[in-house]
Amino acid sequence: MSDRPSVVLGFVVHEDRDEANSVAEKMAAQAAGRGWATVRLAPDEQLPEGLNLLIGIGGDGTLLAAAALALDGNLPVVGVNLGRVGYLAEIEPEMVDAMLDGIAARSLEETTRMTIEVTAEDGRRWVGVNEIVVEKLESRRLVQIKVEIDDRYFTTYRADGIITATPLGSTAYSLSAGGPVIDPALDALIVTPVAPHSLLSRSIVLAPETAIRYTVELDRPVRVNVDGREAAEFQSGEAVTVAAGPRRIRFLSLGAHPFPQAVRSQFGLDHA
DSSP: OOOSOSOEEEEEEOTTOHHHHHHHHHHHHHHHHTTOEEEEEOTTOOOOTTOOEEEEEESHHHHHHHHHHHHHHTOEEEEEEOSSSOSSOOBOGGGHHHHHHHHHHTOOEEEEEEEEEEEETTSOEEEESSEEEEEESSTTSOEEEEEEETTEEEEEEEESEEEEEOSGGGGTHHHHTTOOOOOTTSOOEEEEEESOSSSOOSOEEEOTTOOEEEEEETTOOEEEEETTEEEEEEOTTOEEEEEEEEEEEEEEESSOOOHHHHHHHHTTGGGO
């Protein structure tokens, strides 16, 4: 008889939060009681073989780190929410037992969401779940970025930066910059300038097949961030292309949460 556990769970934990470590230890003990194994992983760590799914324990940022790892291994991911908003990480600590039961019964609901990819001219690529941000490096100087959509000139922004978000990421940085809230069941690219010196200050929502090329102008370099993590810096004359990612991220949940009710709950509209 094989000693190999029937289920192997990978944990990505918000290390700076005592509550997250406590929940992770409790879940590891519960998993062991079921004859399962658990592996604690750091962001950007190489995935071990045999994992069945990844669990982000913390807030939405922790879940994004887990999602980045999950994409590499085509694994499903679920989030345990210890953050303030928890729009992505929807399992509350008191729901962990039910989540483990769902894993055992294979009854958790799976949904897939689009990803977003940025490609440099030299072929380097980075994939995100929420957004790609092209932003200024120097705090007192705006950057100038030429925008081409599907190989046709669109406009040139002088701004603090430009966010290109997925619908899942529409409730993150894009929202704080004035972008729309979009149902994550849709596929789209949301382009939102950050503090633009332009008559066109509104977001643009584009079809998922769209390719957007950003070219750095003037002598002011930019930084490209992917889901809040710095990818690279680019100088004047250099360009990057942003498009839908080649893979979809797999999320697990205890059941369907209608989008309007999720927004109402997670953003405190019940108390507005």
